[in-house]
Amino acid sequence: MAALRVLVGVKRVIDFAVKVRVAPGGGSVQTQGVKHSLNPFCEIALEEAVRLREAGTASEVIAASLGTKACQETLRTALAMGADRAVLAEVAEGAPAGPREVATALAGLVKKLQPQLVLLGKQAIDDDCNQTGQLLAAILDWPQGTFASRVQLESGAVLVEREVDGGLETLRLRLPAVLTADLRLNEPRYATLPNIMKAKKKPLEVLPAADLGVPAGPPRLKVLQVQEPPPRAGGEKVESVESLLGKLRHAGRI
Secondary structure: OOOEEEEEEOOEEEOOOOOOOEOOOOOOEOOOOOOEEEOHHHHHHHHHHHHHHHOOOEEEEEEEEEEOOOHHHHHHHHHHOOOOEEEEEEOOOOOOOOHHHHHHHHHHHHHHHOOOEEEEEOOOOOOOOOOHHHHHHHHHOOOEEEEEEEEEEEOOEEEEEEEEOOEEEEEEEEOOEEEEEOOOOOOOOOOOHHHHHHHOOOOEEEEEHHHHOOOOOOOOOOOOOOOOOOOOOOOOOOOOHHHHHHHHHHOOOO
């Protein structure tokens, strides 16, 4: 089986350990002065691609992202984790960068780079859309395997084990294909200091997103308002089960 070129989509998101705050005006969340990092599900997708290369079934791992210049930092992290090179489809600050735009940019990169496999995280932790992989597969007219918990390459195909409500489902997809990574696919490695230093010398190409077919103009999806959840009320101890049931009935819960 010939080694494959793998394209991995990654996204810059607010770090999972940061407490997200609503920005003044309520139209978005605060991003200025907030720590950002590589989306955890994208880390899993990238780790799987690197493992395929280490096993000799992939020849090259390319990390790609759509976003502003700040996304170069995220791509450098991907390079430190094992990607061979990176590509940024750059957009201006405030330009639309939703699933439709990302899928369009990745489709443009697929035509340019000719990978045989595209790996993405199943969703991003900032918007939880879970749409980019499916949209990309539709644009390319490629088979897709979503929520992958195990990936095994065969000659001209890939076996994907995915979690569904009733248990596990195994698919055999002809290559080229699009896969999205679930939480249990693997445990990503940490970027070591030597690899972080090496990543600074790895190639990172910056392309205008418009050159990849990303449409300009206002976004199709607009966030009207963002609100913080209401504070939780304090708990109350009860003396017995009967007392608990009485309070639940009084509150209309049962």
